[in-house]
Amino acid sequence: MHNQSQSFRDSTISTARELEIELEELPDWYCCGAVYPLRSEDLISLLSPTRNLMGAKKEGKELVTLCSACYQVLKRTNYLILNDADKREKLNNYLEEKYDGSTKVLHFLEVIRKDVGWEELKSKVKTSLTGLKAAPYYGCLLLRPQKELVFDHPENPTIFENFLQSLGCDIVDFPYKTECCGAYLGITEEKVINSAVLKIIQGANKRGIEVLITSCPLCLYNLEAGQKELMKSGHISKPVPVLYFTQLLALALGLGVDVCHFEEHQINPLPVLERLK
Amino acid sequence: MEIVAFCCQWCSYAGADLAGTSRLKYPANIRIIKIPCSSRINPTFIMRALSKGVDGVMVAGCHPGDCHYSTGNYFTRRRLMVLKRLLEFSGINPERLQLYWISAAEGGKFAESVKDIISKLEKIQDKPFPKNPESSP
Amino acid sequence: MEISIEKINYELREAIEERSNQKIINCYQCGKCSAGCPSENLMDVPPHEIVRMLQLGLIDEALEVNSPWFCTSCFTCLSRCPRAIDIARIMEALRYYNLNDVFQPFDPNVLSDEVKTRLPQQALVSLWRKGT
Amino acid sequence: MRNIGVFVCWCGLNISRTVDIKRVVEETSSHPQVICSTDYKYLCSEPGQKLIKEIVKEKGLEGYVIAACSPGMHETTFRELASRCEINPYLCEMANIREQCSWVHEDREEATGKAIKLVNMAIEKVLHNEPLYPESFPLNKRAMVIGAGVAGMQAALDIADAGYEVLLVEKRPFIGGHMTQLSETFPTLDCAQCILTPKTAEVARHPRITLMPYSEVEEVKGYVGNFEAVIRRKATFVDWNKCTGCAICIEKCPKKIYPEFECGLKEGKSIDMAFPQAVPYKVFINKESCIFLNQGKCGVCAKLCPEEAIDFQQQDQLVKEKIGAIIVATGYDLIDKSELAEFGYGKYKDVIDGMQFERINSSSGPFSGVIRRPSDGKIPKEIVFIQCAGSRDREKGKPYCSKICCMYTAKQARLYKHKVPDGQVYVFYMDIRAGGKGYEEFIYRSVEESGMLYLRGQVSRVFEEDGKLIVWGMDTLSGKKIEINADMVVLASAIVPSNGVKELANILKITTDEHGFIQEAHPKLKPIECMTRGVYLAGCGHAPKDIAESVAQGSATASKVFSLFSRNSVLAEPTVSIVNKDECSGCLSCETVCPYQAIEKENYRGKVIAKVNSALCQGCGSCTVACRSGAIDLRGYTNQQIMAELEALLWK
């Protein structure tokens, strides 16, 4: 994140400060592995997320993630450790010390909902984003499988909508918000991305959506890269900028554009955002 | 080896019958006493049986929640939990008392349970209650 | 198609059930998974048919098709499946059995620098994870 | 001490193959109380029973043991035989040497040894048996039917026609149940109202049926033949003795609401009548929405009512009723909207369930019979029906088949085609289950004549785009993913038990299955009896079923009630607990363990002691263990008997 998603990082850190949420980088964190291991015997891949969870436990803190993928991996790992005694046992054999699954895994959105609250957030907004036709793009990893993540309703999630509402945006009902972007296949199987992104962007255009909001670096990348491709091939004319929810939050809280690093984006959001100031 | 089985007539006794109609085989040293509900089993029956040198007592009832008398087996469960510990404290290997939940549809489970208790009893080293204790100590 | 006891590969089916921890025979072929699958259009065989193949023990056939490689593990199928079958896990298991023969590890150097700078590590890590 | 006879059955080869019958006979005849022991090929056969009868006469037996199959099989046979031999039936015991001996053991030696033990145990038990005589209780020849749907009404009518009083309790303010909401019915397509109204009218005017609409059962005490029910008659705020149904009040009522009857599709008033043919033909006030009841002003209806029937002071009333039998016909509801989110149900107006379609299609419905979509009233040109919406879905906790969806979907599709000939119908199905007279033919007539498209597969998602409903489905037969831009989507939603059934079940002490449907006493042989004697079961409260079946069940329960009422008293099983008054300490430990509240208090020699209500007692015997002094014992399974069996078993 320090390298490629400064936008995500800085916007988060600054907004958190603004909202008086104490964030602290996990000392010597490990990469969670990005995908939750789906083979039942694959325990090794569970180790690094477990180490992170244990790290948080040592700190006696809740583990907050920004990225949907990390969220999915950490929360599911925790779920497994909590509910599968046998696997817990096996895992603990690999670990320096026992971990029991007691760490609470939260997404930054949940933290805002829990510690700030939508009403409170509204009151903190300096530049309301009224008139900005925004739609959330949840993607997959935040919502499914609901049984393990219990993040929001898998078919009709609302947490992003509530968030955007408090920022003053005009919410557009966007059925594609829960459709997949093609995930890591973006690298090897372009057509997966293109077909997925095409659906999503066309849907967005039809509804006059000006900006899509996400919390997943990969979603963001795919949506942007995909759009560029599709514009080349002329499948879409009107690109839709994609932003991290924290960037929009930063703007609303009046923290200025520099924390947002809009230059990172392949589809420049500024034209859309100009209006706001 | 001699084993007494108390079976409630609605679930486990019917289960035993099913084991029969499905011609499942199990050892012959089990004697079934039919009772209306496992909650009819007076702990003294079990003490009596064991003190007369029976090797094991098997109690079988409907699965918790499916009791024909709706709550009977919940009481059985509590009573036997305590009885098991009392027997153990009195010097009788608690394995000698086994309780199984067997529904009328579980002929297989009945046969298995009989084999189970027998294999457990075979493992037990210590002798059952002496036939004439007067001479023993 | 001729089915025979020799042809039906139960060992491998069980192995796959084991690895994926899914009861393949639970599927009653409603097709809900395929209907919602984002990459169905790119697969030679839609997800529910893969499961059907496995049910019939036609493992070799199942291993030949490209479908597993197009599964993005978005869990849409799982979250709507009336029988709670996690097809993503089944696909993962199939990928696993395929790796040995068809898989050639991905070389990041083929990517343009432009892509490399922008692409989140998450993408590469996932890809390698899935492909190894 | 008694003279016992032992009869050992060969059961052809079934027993004799593994058990040495001769030895069993010899060994047992050595028992001091056994004055004769004999065997026969088939004891249950005519000659077998004749043989027993003769020997009983000749030897003057006072009780006997039958060593044969399981008591579950033939106990009744041989106990009836006993009474024909002038022996108390409870002096006959069976030794189960087939199911629990010859069939499960191979070693002849062991099997024979066991058989002998089992017979000895039975002998000991008989020796300690007491002759038992079933107690009889008077019974109250009056039935209560809970639920005035088509099943309940049928039961009520049959019973009333047979000359018995019936109490018909219905929680909605009108009778007829869900059938009143339907437009036409499969497979004959005759109008639901047209075939139902004659029945509702008949129920209303029947001299022996007491109708209790807008009422709910609060409490039921007692036992078969002698139940006592407390029923809450909810306030309608209208004096129904005065109301003539002139409907002026409805016309003038300022408060608009969306009544449940029209499934939220058609506007109604706060004071209203559910539908034009409602029985009773009376208006009622919706407590939640009425302006006067909530804000204390308005009262237009009261001012205008020519009969001065409006009574805002009206209160719920609790009435006590004595009845002898109860029929539960509580019916069904449809699965909750939130469960079907992937179909956009509850989110998009034009995604409706089957019942809503019935209302739309009904001439008294929101569009007076013209098929329009709720959102904009347009006539849908492309319509998608989705079967198994929630049914057969383990994950939604409804693994069962709702049974009627295949049929009513075909019906609705067909009716749609009749009214919108140029419209296109798509039906997503998983299997077609049309097991009923003329059902299969009906389905195929629909498919062939009306040219609708049946797609084999489920729908994954429905969402709105450009004013259309995008349906993502699968046709597993072609292996193709199907995308349809539809104008309207109709879900054949899963059927669930109507709410409140669980509570009612507790009140009636009957059981419900894991889905909340009421449990029958035996899935095959007692499909309409409940676990509690005197309580019977009809209609969809038991499981999803169609109108014909519900009616059949209604009549079936009625016939059960006849056979109960045809006697002047009920016999109770004599195998019940009994208290030894002098030994009872009055600690009443037995009271709390009794599942049937059969233990009552009684004053005896200046102390309070326990008393068993033998009508309530079901003979589980839990009390006999709770009782430390052994003052309560269970007839037929007394401590003596069980100990005797135990002793016999320990003989070496």
Added chain:
Amino acid sequence: MKNQSYIELTAMLEQKINQLLSENKVDYLIVYGKGSFWFKTRPLLIRKQTEIEKVIWNRFCQFNLSTFLKPGSRKGEKIGIITKKCDIRSVVELIKNNQINKDNLYIIQVACDGIINWQKLENLLGATVSKVIEVEENALNFVIKMPETNIEVLKNDYLLDKCLICDYQQSFYADEFLITSEEKVEEIKNQFLPSLEILENMSYEERLEYWLKHFSRCMRCYACRNVCPVCYCPTCMFDSQEGLWISKESKTSENYVYHLTRAFHTATLCVECGECERVCPVNIPLMKLNNKLAKEVSEIFGYQAGLKVDEVSPFKTYCQEDSDEFK
């Protein structure tokens, strides 16, 4: 607690009783009276104020008087009873099990500092026990005054086991709690007698042998049953159906069934007052059975007998979520 305070308490007691009788609050009282021997006491039933001076209160008042409520409970007479804290729990059980009506009962709890186990004194002094003048005490020791010498013994060695684990100073459910000013309140100590562990650690065979040895000495005099305050059945099951459960002869196997059954029957009711063991002529360690069951019951169901009048005994109710150790 000095002898002085026992004398004070006795005075308070007499005064209270006097008041109760004079105001006809009770028809009679069950109290402690002087026994046949200097260290013995006996239960006493007094109806008249004139009998009051017979009332005593000292370190030898061992009986659990609630035993005498069993017969009294039937006739509607008003009864007053003197109890130690430990005994009240059995009164509570009798009330819980409808054996006596609280309205007809007046409970006087008297502060107690532990009861001296006189069997141990006898064992210590042998024949000279008759020479004892009195037993004084200081902080740690009992001082046994003899004509020639004084013998000092450690208190805790000569108190009843149950007293070692009892917070006897607290008032509990009594209508009247008599306590002198200078009392200190002790906190409750470990719940269960350590002596169980020895038995618990034996092998099954050793344990069986241990019990059979004891049971073989049982004469089935039924004293344990008759003295037990919670053995309130008008007819015990072993009497009612003679020879049904066990044969009349006192064979070890029969005794085994008798004692285990009794232990099971009193489980959830036994308040561990120790009367059964006290009265046993052949000193069978019956309390070990009772203590064990009390321990198990409280571990499984978190229940202790005789603590609350409105508490339901675990055998009279059930919970679907009970741990299911059976298959």
